[in-house]
Amino acid sequence: DAKTTQPNSMESNEEEPVHLPCNHSTISGTDYIHWYRQLPSQGPEYVIHGLTSNVNNRMASLAIAEDRKSSTLILHRATLRDAAVYYCILRDPRSSDGLTFGKGTHLIIQP
Amino acid sequence: DAGVTQSPTHLIKTRGQQVTLRCSPKSGHDTVSWYQQALGQGPQFIFQYYEEEERQRGNFPDRFSGHQFPNYSSELNVNALLLGDSALYLCASSLELQQFFGPGTRLTVL
Numbered sequence: 650d651a652k653t654t655q656p657n658s659m660e661s662n663e664e665e666p667v668h669l670p671c672n673h674s675t676i677s678g679t680d681y682i683h684w685y686r687q688l689p690s691q692g693p694e695y696v697i698h699g700l701t702s703n704v705n706n707r708m709a710s711l712a713i714a715e716d717r718k719s720s721t722l723i724l725h726r727a728t729l730r731d732a733a734v735y736y737c738i739l740r741d742p743r744s745s746d747g748l749t750f751g752k753g754t755h756l757i758i759q760p
Numbered sequence: 761d762a763g764v765t766q767s768p769t770h771l772i773k774t775r776g777q778q779v780t781l782r783c784s785p786k787s788g789h790d791t792v793s794w795y796q797q798a799l800g801q802g803p804q805f806i807f808q809y810y811e812e813e814e815r816q817r818g819n820f821p822d823r824f825s826g827h828q829f830p831n832y833s834s835e836l837n838v839n840a841l842l843l844g845d846s847a848l849y850l851c852a853s854s855l856e857l858q859q860f861f862g863p864g865t866r867l868t869v870l
Contacts, residue, residue, distance in 0.1 A: 681857060683857070685859075690863075691863060691864075692764075692850050692852070692861030692862050692863050692864050693803065693850070693852075693859075693861045694861065695858045695859065695860070698857060698858070734802075736802060740857070742857055745808060745810070745815045745816045746805065746808075746816050746818075747793045747795065747805030747806075747807075747808055747816065747818060747852075748793075748795075748803070748805065748852075748859060749805065750795075750802030750803045750804070751802055752800075752801065752802055753802055
């Protein structure tokens with residue numbers, strides 16, 4: 650799986666939008682962009698995934714650059730429960746390999 | 761639906777011992793993957809089981825082995841434990857592109 654680059658940490662205020670960036674300049678045409686998050690003392694949790702078009706679900710939105718070399722996870726209104734480590738992962742659906750996690754972005758939410 | 765369950769929650773072993781961790785996948789999921797997460801790091805893929813066979817393996821030594829049963833549940837075995845094997849061991853079951861993780865087993869090797 651191709652490598653992704655994320656900031657080590659970000660801080661935001663409660664009830665404000667949060668934009669978490671991810672760079673993946675070596676992404677291949679068949680790689681999907683996945684986001685998982687890991688709350689303290691829990692296993693990772695799926696957030697969202699996409700291929701080319703922007704995606705929305707009840708948890709977040711995923712904005713994908715036109716050249717697909719970067720993406721942004723958007724939390725529209727952060728709450729204290731969104732404090733977690735967020736991982737951006739590329740995965741080819743044809744592969745049976747596991748997910749390749751980096752260190753992710755530690756998101757801190759201030760009340 | 762109970763989701764992915766793992767047992768035990770915590771475990772303490774000494775160097776050289778052997779350990780077995782257990783995982784029950786989410787209902788309807790036939791693929792189970794295991795990950796090791798050291799403190800402050802992201803999870804690292806150990807291996808994946810499908811139809812009772814190891815389908816893919818990450819960069820882990822043969823001391824790490826596994827098994828999948830006909831009901832899709834799985835075990836992770838680690839032999840000759842080292843201090844460096846202390847970590848959170850996560851099991852994930854998958855349906856299509858999405859993986860569902862259990863809460864993990866915290867293994868401490870003394």
